[in-house]
Amino acid sequence: MSPNTWVIEMPTEKSRSRPYPQRISPYGVHHPSRDAFTRTRDPPTAATPTKIVDHPVFEDIRTIMSVLKASGLMPIYEQVSDYEVGPPTKTNEFYSFFVRGVVHALTLFNIYSLFTPISAQLFYSYRETDNVNQWIELLLCILTYTLTVFVCARNTKSMLRIMNEILQLDEEVRRQFGANLNENFGFSVKFLVGIAVSQTYIIILKIYAVKGEITPTSYVLLAFYAIQNGLTATYIVFASALLKIVYIRFHFINQLLNGYTYGQQQKPKQKRNHNGHFRAALMDNFPEDSLFIYRMHNKLLRIYKGINDCCNLILVSFLGYSFYTVTTNCYNLFVQITAKGMISPNILQWCFAWLCMHVSLLALLSRSCGLTTREANATAQILARVYAKAKEYQNIIDKFLTKSIKQEVQFTAYGFFAIDNSTLFKIFSAVTTYLVILIQFKQLEDSKVDDSIPAQT
Amino acid sequence: MFRPSGSGLRQKLVSLTLKAALLGSWILGIFPFTFDSWTRKLHRSKWLMIYGVLVNAGLVALILCNDTEAESQERMEVFRRNPLAEQINGVHDILSLMMVSFMLFRAYWKSGDIERILNEQMDLNHRHFRHYPLEEWCSFDKFVLYKGLSIVLELASMLLLELGMSPNYNRQLFLGVTSLCLVLLGVLLGVSHFHFAVVYVYRYVWTVNRELLRLVNELAAGRTVEASRVDYLLSLYNRLLDINGRLVKVYDYQMVWVMVNFLSANIMSIYFFIIFVISLKKEIDVKLLTIIPQTLIVNVFDFSLSIAVCDLAERTGKQTSTILKLFNDIENLDEKVARSISDFSLFCSHRRLRFSHCGLFFVNYEMGFRMTITSFMYLLFLIQFDFWNL
Numbered sequence: 001m002s003p004n005t006w007v008i009e010m011p012t013e014k015s016r017s018r019p020y021p022q023r024i025s026p027y028g029v030h031h032p033s034r035d036a037f038t039r040t041r042d043p044p045t046a047a048t049p050t051k052i053v054d055h056p057v058f059e060d061i062r063t064i065m066s067v068l069k070a071s072g073l074m075p076i077y078e079q080v081s082d083y084e085v086g087p088p089t090k091t092n093e094f095y096s097f098f099v100r101g102v103v104h105a106l107t108l109f110n111i112y113s114l115f116t117p118i119s120a121q122l123f124y125s126y127r128e129t130d131n132v133n134q135w136i137e138l139l140l141c142i143l144t145y146t147l148t149v150f151v152c153a154r155n156t157k158s159m160l161r162i163m164n165e166i167l168q169l170d171e172e173v174r175r176q177f178g179a180n181l182n183e184n185f186g187f188s189v190k191f192l193v194g195i196a197v198s199q200t201y202i203i204i205l206k207i208y209a210v211k212g213e214i215t216p217t218s219y220v221l222l223a224f225y226a227i228q229n230g231l232t233a234t235y236i237v238f239a240s241a242l243l244k245i246v247y248i249r250f251h252f253i254n255q256l257l258n259g260y261t262y263g264q265q266q267k268p269k270q271k272r273n274h275n276g277h278f279r280a281a282l283m284d285n286f287p288e289d290s291l292f293i294y295r296m297h298n299k300l301l302r303i304y305k306g307i308n309d310c311c312n313l314i315l316v317s318f319l320g321y322s323f324y325t326v327t328t329n330c331y332n333l334f335v336q337i338t339a340k341g342m343i344s345p346n347i348l349q350w351c352f353a354w355l356c357m358h359v360s361l362l363a364l365l366s367r368s369c370g371l372t373t374r375e376a377n378a379t380a381q382i383l384a385r386v387y388a389k390a391k392e393y394q395n396i397i398d399k400f401l402t403k404s405i406k407q408e409v410q411f412t413a414y415g416f417f418a419i420d421n422s423t424l425f426k427i428f429s430a431v432t433t434y435l436v437i438l439i440q441f442k443q444l445e446d447s448k449v450d451d452s453i454p455a456q457t
Numbered sequence: 458m459f460r461p462s463g464s465g466l467r468q469k470l471v472s473l474t475l476k477a478a479l480l481g482s483w484i485l486g487i488f489p490f491t492f493d494s495w496t497r498k499l500h501r502s503k504w505l506m507i508y509g510v511l512v513n514a515g516l517v518a519l520i521l522c523n524d525t526e527a528e529s530q531e532r533m534e535v536f537r538r539n540p541l542a543e544q545i546n547g548v549h550d551i552l553s554l555m556m557v558s559f560m561l562f563r564a565y566w567k568s569g570d571i572e573r574i575l576n577e578q579m580d581l582n583h584r585h586f587r588h589y590p591l592e593e594w595c596s597f598d599k600f601v602l603y604k605g606l607s608i609v610l611e612l613a614s615m616l617l618l619e620l621g622m623s624p625n626y627n628r629q630l631f632l633g634v635t636s637l638c639l640v641l642l643g644v645l646l647g648v649s650h651f652h653f654a655v656v657y658v659y660r661y662v663w664t665v666n667r668e669l670l671r672l673v674n675e676l677a678a679g680r681t682v683e684a685s686r687v688d689y690l691l692s693l694y695n696r697l698l699d700i701n702g703r704l705v706k707v708y709d710y711q712m713v714w715v716m717v718n719f720l721s722a723n724i725m726s727i728y729f730f731i732i733f734v735i736s737l738k739k740e741i742d743v744k745l746l747t748i749i750p751q752t753l754i755v756n757v758f759d760f761s762l763s764i765a766v767c768d769l770a771e772r773t774g775k776q777t778s779t780i781l782k783l784f785n786d787i788e789n790l791d792e793k794v795a796r797s798i799s800d801f802s803l804f805c806s807h808r809r810l811r812f813s814h815c816g817l818f819f820v821n822y823e824m825g826f827r828m829t830i831t832s833f834m835y836l837l838f839l840i841q842f843d844f845w846n847l
Contacts (some may be wrong), residue, residue: 210498295786301779401783405806415768415822438839444844 045428057085057167061183061241064192068238071231072099073152077160083171085163100149106224107146114138117215121210131326138225141322145228148235155310162306166245169299173252176292183248191237191364198357199226202350209346225243236318236361239311240368244348246304247368249374253300254295254382260286261385275288282391290396297379304376315365316413320425322358327431329354331438362424370420371413380404461463471598474605474643478649485643486512487561488650489568490575497575497583501568507656513561516636525635527655530623531745535732538845539671542729547628549721556714557640560647567707571650574703577696578657582691585693597660604652607759608645614755615641621748640790648715651708652766655812658701659770663698673783676790684793691801694777698808701770706711712763716814716828719760724832726753728839738842760825767812767820774810780804 055078058065068074074090077085088096113119114135152159173179204225207214260283329351336343336351380401388396410418417423482488489784490499530744536543564571591597621625668690672682730749733739781802784790790798812820 098691175472274495291786291788298782298786301782398794399799400785402806403785403802404780405803407778407782415772417823435842438842444841 015293040109044340048438057082057308061238061245064188064195064238064241065232067192067231067234070099072096072103072150073232073235074238075156077163080442083167085160085167087157087160096153097345099292100153103149104146106220107142110142110221110224111139113144113217113221115279118215119221121212122206122218122221131333133332135154137325137328139234140321141228144314144321145232147317148232148314150308151313158306158310162242162303162310165299165306168250169249169296169303172292172296173249177256181252183244185241185244187364188237188241191360192234192359195230195233195237195357197229198353201328202226202353205346205353208351224296232314232318232321233357233361236365239307239315240364242307243368243372246300246307247372247375249296249300250372250379251351253296253329254378256289257293257379257382257386260289260389261382273429279389283393286386286390286393287396290393290400293379294400295331301376304372304409304411312414315419316416319362319413319419320421322362323427323430326358326362326427327434327438330435333436334439335442362427364421366419366421373409373411373418373420376409460471465600467701468596470605471601474639475603478605478608478646478653481642482650485509485639485646487564487643488648489565490572497579499572499579501572506568507812509561509565511521513557513640515713516640517557518642519636520633520640520716523629523636523754530624531622531733532729534737534739534769535729537738538737539732541839542725542732545725545728545839549718549725552721556718557644559671559714560644560711563707563711564647568763570703570707574615574654574707577700578654581661581693581696581700582657589667591660592667596769597656597659600656600659600762600769601653604649604656604766606756607647607697607762608642610755611645611759612638612642614752616786618748618752621744644715647711648763651704651712652763654704655701655770656768658697658810659705659773661697661764662694662770662773662777665694666773666780668771669777669780670783673780673787676784676787676794680745681791682794684791684797687794687797687801691797691804694801698810700812701812705812712820713814714758716763719756720828720832723753723756724839726756727836728843731840732843764820764822764825768822768825771811771819771821778805781805840842 048414064072073160075096080086087093094401121268163331170181173181203222206222206261319344332357333351336347383397383400387401410420411420417426459802479488483505486505489505490501490507491502491505493497536546543593615638616634619630619637668686672686675682733745734741771823781798784795784798814820
């Protein structure tokens with residue numbers, strides 16, 4: 001037991017006044033389903049949960065999970081029941097180890113070839129500074145990916161713990177409200193496809209650009225570079241998906257609370273939703289519901305913090321790498337556009353592909369972080385609106401509100417800065433600043449060259 | 458207070474580090490207190506203060522008399538190429554000298570406050586926190602050891618820099634380097650006093666957090682908890698925050714000065730390195746390649762450590778509020794306990810464990826990140842100036 005991993009034993013179900021109350025879900029969904037993450041496309045047949053383990057948990061983000069599992073970034077966990085996952089078996093663990101070992105070996109090989117003339121043919125560009133830039137970019141990419149692999153390997157247990165906590169929470173929600181918390185995670189698949197396409201495109205561009213015969217070493221270097229980029233990007237998408245999962249749960253309890261707000265209670269009672277239930281909840285249930293909501297909120301905050309702790313370092317290095325790539329590509333674009341008469345379509349396409357990929361990833365990450373943070377902080381605001389409703393429950397609300405004063409939740413990159421929608425703006429303002437400095441350097445360099453040419457003649 | 462909390466090797470090392478820091482401070486005269494073991498109190502000693510002033514004045518005089526820095530050939534080449542570098546170097550030297558005298562002056566001037574703070578901390582430790590065991594999770598040991606390591610590394614890197622860069626070895630050089638190292642040690646030990654005090658505050662706050670967690674767990678298990686226990690923890694917390702506030706007030710000018718000095722030293726060393734290697738197109742030999750990066754790394758380590766410890770304490774303070782939230786979903790909470798918890802959480806939301814130096818900035822990772830970015834910017838501007846000179 002420690003303040004760093006706060007554990008609290010929950011009160012037993014027997015101590016509750018009504019052990020399995022079926023309350024009205026704020027979504028109006030009344031489909032108890034076997035699995036919290038499965039989207040119910042077919043109408044459920046049984047109202048009681050069955051113990052059949054044929055539905056995999058986290059089915060919605062299955063694609064991205066399988067990619068991460070195959071690359072050794074996620075543990076290949078065992079499904080114990082519908083609401084629990086266990087540690088991976090020995091064989092699977094060995095597989096993950098093996099993949100990570102191969103990755104590290106390839107990384108070492110790549111670093112070796114970067115520091116020796118073997119890879120010289122890949123840096124063909126017309127100016128020396130560009131080559132150095134690209135070289136640094138490659139090194140940063142390698143660093144980011146290696147860090148990702150290391151951090152993932154170290155955080156295997158906490159990742160499983162987080163998943164189990166999410167599943168537990170779902171079980172509780174399902175038992176209490178029969179609600180099925182699901183959402184469309186189609187964006188993750190779209191992003192996966194997008195990443196794969198852009199990486200392939202970039203490689204093809206590079207292969208076309210290189211003059212002469214390409215050695216096998218260069219092929220290995222390029223392929224591994226693309227894989228590293230792709231997997232790092234995939235991990236970012238995965239983190240966003242996890243955050244989205246947390247967001248949905250925060251949203252659920254906020255909706256639940258919203259049912260008690262003054263405005264909702266005043267709505268005409270005849271208005272029913274399609275399931276025939278009142279959206280606005282009865283105030284009598286409030287004491288018990290509030291306890292449930294407070295507990296959910298604490299658990300969700302814990303999950304949220306757990307995800308942040310797991311991704312911390314990866315996010316910092318990814319944001320740094322991404323920032324560097326965006327800056328250099330913008331600079332290259334600028335140079336290409338302003339250069340007189342020697343615009344190379346290859347480099348233009350290359351820059352655009354990189355910019356598209358990184359900007360969309362940054363946008364996805366900051367958006368999902370921003371959404372989740374906003375939803376987590378919204379609970380106190382909604383509760384404050386319930387305050388005016390009934391005098392007898394003000395004590396209960398006070399309990400929560402006093403503990404939420406000046407306690408804004410934040411998703412941070414190792415405490416260096418908060419990641420939310422403003423991050424995108426900050427990154428682009430920084431890119432602009434550095435772009436101006438780089439351009440100034442370039443002009444200085446050019447003027448020096450101009451000065452030295454007449455002096456020689 | 459410095460007794461090892463366990464029998465393991467780490468605990469022994471921690472106790473050794475603390476004792477070595479205390480002894481070093483006494484010898485260099487920057488800790489002008491005597492300890493009365495009967496009353497368990499520190500007393501200010503005028504004689505120690507006079508001794509400290511004499512020792513440090515002597516050391517500074519020795520440095521000034523034996524200034525061998527200018528003889529280094531590489532340095533002269535850099536200065537010949539870039540007069541700006543020479544000016545910056547001169548400003549930095551003057552700043553460093555002022556920093557040393559200011560730190561000493563402030564330490565003696567505020568010694569009354571320091572005495573009271575340390576006495577209160579010892580009192581807290583003896584009366585309230587002595588019986589709580591330190592667990593594996595607490596980073597107290599780690600941060601004490603890191604600080605000890607960083608002091609040793611700083612000294613070693615200074616020695617390496619001064620001895621490695623100078624062309625000829627003579628008695629004057631050795632005298633100068635020794636006195637320089639001793640003065641540096643004095644400054645580092647002065648900084649480490651603040652560091653250790655913060656680590657102790659962190660440790661106590663951590664203990665309060667753990668006790669609160671224990672209370673939640675007891676309540677969750679259906680047992681009853683006395684409201685007085687919460688009140689007791691609140692009073693301890695209040696005292697801790699009070700001590701922390703006073704501590705920051707005493708040390709703020711010194712810490713700001715040291716931080717600025719370290720940052721500018723980092724920027725300068727990178728700048729000189731770049732001028733030497735890129736602008737002058739010199740061959741990099743092994744000597745240069747080891748000496749300059751290692752000073753840089755050690756400096757960055759020390760700087761990040763001083764930020765990390767404040768951030769750690771701040772985060773632990775934030776955790777108190779998070780733990781208090783856990784009391785929300787306890788059913789049938791006794792009214793008195795609920796009121797005490799409310800008091801505690803209101804207290805936490807209005808007074809927080811934070812480190813604000815002179816009201817200029819809060820010390821945490823966010824500020825550290827911004828400082829790093831800013832120093833990188835300044836480096837870029839300096840390089841642009843150098844480019845201009847081509």
